[in-house]
Amino acid sequence: MRPGGAPDGAGxxxxxxxxxxxxxxxxxxxxxxxxxxxxxxxTVTAAGPVRRS
Incomplete structure (x- = not known):
């Protein structure tokens, strides 16, 4: 079977x-x-991660 091929011709x-x-x-x-x-x-600052609101 080649890459991307169906096994035994099925599928x-x-x-x-x-x-x-x-x-x-x-x-x-x-x-x-x-x-x-x-x-x-x-984004991480000295105070920790920045949370957006």
Missing amino acids: LLLADAIKQIPVAEEKRTGYERDSFKHWVDK
């Missing part, structure tokens, strides 16, 4: 499976930064 080749992944416009609705208060900016 799809990797390249063919990737071609079947649907492509759509990006949807930017529904995200609210306030819902993720546990996220911490990776």
Whole structure:
């Protein structure tokens, strides 16, 4: 079997499976930064990590 090939001729080749992944416009609705208060900016100062509000 070659890399990305289907075993014993069954299934799809990797390249063919990737071609079947649907492509759509990006949807930017529904995200609210306030819902993720546990996220911490990776900026670190002498006082510790910087939390954004």
